[in-house]
Amino acid sequence: MSGSKSSSSGPAAPGIHETSRREKLRKIAELGRDPWGSRFDDRAAIGEIRSRADEIHFQPASGEPFALPLMADGSPPDFRAWLNEQGAGQLVGPQVRAAGRIVLQRKAGKLRFIDIQDWTGRIQLFIGKQQVGESDFELAGQFDLGDLVGVDGMLWRTKTGELTILAERLHFLGKSLEPPPEKHHGLQDPELRQRMRYLDLTYSEGVMERFLNRAKIIQSIRRTLGDRGFCEIEGPTLHTIAGGAAARPFRTHHNALDMPLVLRIALELHLKRLLVGGMERVYELGRVYRNEGISPRHNPEFTMLEVYQAYGDYRTMMELTEQLVTQAIRAIGAPLRLPYGDAEIDFTPPFARHTYHELFERYAGVSPDDLPAIRSLAKELDIETANRHPDVLKNAVFEERVEDQLHGPVFVIDYPASICPLTKRKASNPELAERFELFLCGMEVANAYTELNDPDLQEQLFQTQLEGLPEEDSMAKMDHDFVRALRHGMPPAGGLGIGIDRLVMLLTNSPTIRDVILFPLLRPEGSP
């Protein structure tokens, strides 16, 4: 970003907007009002106020008040005519108090119409000198778009039928020194939307709702797990070994101990230590950090849920996954058939279950056991074949050919054991791991295992994985402390990981992960 787009901070002279706003700020102070406001009790949310529209009555000059004609969506086209037919009298509504940001202003002679917005909605204020008095009307003259104001008044309708607060008293709650974005189009530049998320939340359609839905989804997940007796914990984010996944970590350093540290790339190994310790149902919902590329589906820090249940297995986790997802959809008040881009996802449980083998044959067109065929297919797809374990190669083909086809939701089950070093093998077939991944729109959203609890096998698998791999590329950094924990006996268990950001993307129809992370990683503004 160039310097010319940077904010007005710094030595540059204040722009024309700021100068005008500071002048008004000064006038507000002159009127004896605090331009930065103070506590404002007992206001109602604008959404709540709007829901009281039916309390507005018409009070004729003589006789009993009566309700307005039923208005399905707010205002009838002929409200003005209806009012004229009623003859003498006036509208009477409940007394309300609201506060919000000024998003539109219209002057009509000595009247002011102002739209204020809080996080539940917008409402129009009618400001006339007659109603608010000399001083408040003078105050209203100092209002700019973006200012925060409060109002006491009567819920009412204008002649056009618009639901309005007829202002009786105005309160100034906070000045904005900067002009808001263009009112027709809002902020368009994706960089500015992420960098100045506060503006995006206020002025871009659907952004507030999306992030409130994110919060509801996370609340729902905690509730679902809590109802089933799971205990939430907070593991360390500073690790000495970046274990539990295959990803490059962020490196850092502890000064007093003069010790290298890494930020965690997964939650897994500490949760399993807690299984050993007797926490039979345990989970963490927290941030992990992976020092990798950025894409519409990847942010360097993201939110992960990992759940472990003693004496369960991966099938237990499949059922739990369905519960977590469908409950989350209910929590945001959405139907089980959800739009995503041009497609629709049907979350009605049970989700489809297909084996890795079956899907491989269907979409790659060759048998996963036919190694020569896989090799030639891999070459066709420009996949590196030299010195790779057959199953690793097979999985590369799977990712290239199969995953994009998995519109889902579909549980892919029974992975080749060799690519799952933390997973128990199937008793009936030790070549296969008791693992599933949940795919939606070609995206991996969940990953679950029957957890490996044999310490000798675990140690051996760590060792095997290490061979021939640069240390930071391997998921299986030898973690002696973890193996020692397993040696004390970990119950057989099911484990589940869910990428919360991706789940939120799917449930809120968001095309990129940056749309569901409030502050995604950006380069510093104006960096060289």
Added chain:
RNA sequence: GCCCCUAUAGCUCAAUUGGCAGAGCAUCUGACUCUUAAUCAGAGGGUUCAUGGUUCAAGUCCAUGUGGGGGCACCA
């Protein structure tokens, strides 16, 4: 790390073949006591991301850099 696209007023966007840098919103002044992205009349607002280059002349063409977007790679 590689490839493609992109950067013009506070914001959203124009600018013909290389020929005087424009509009809407916002701001300021004025009119209007039921407006609805209010309207009407006027005014001010620019280092065209940066640095070089080509040219009589560069927002426009070229090179390099920076930010952003998209794709690839990376990501079990």
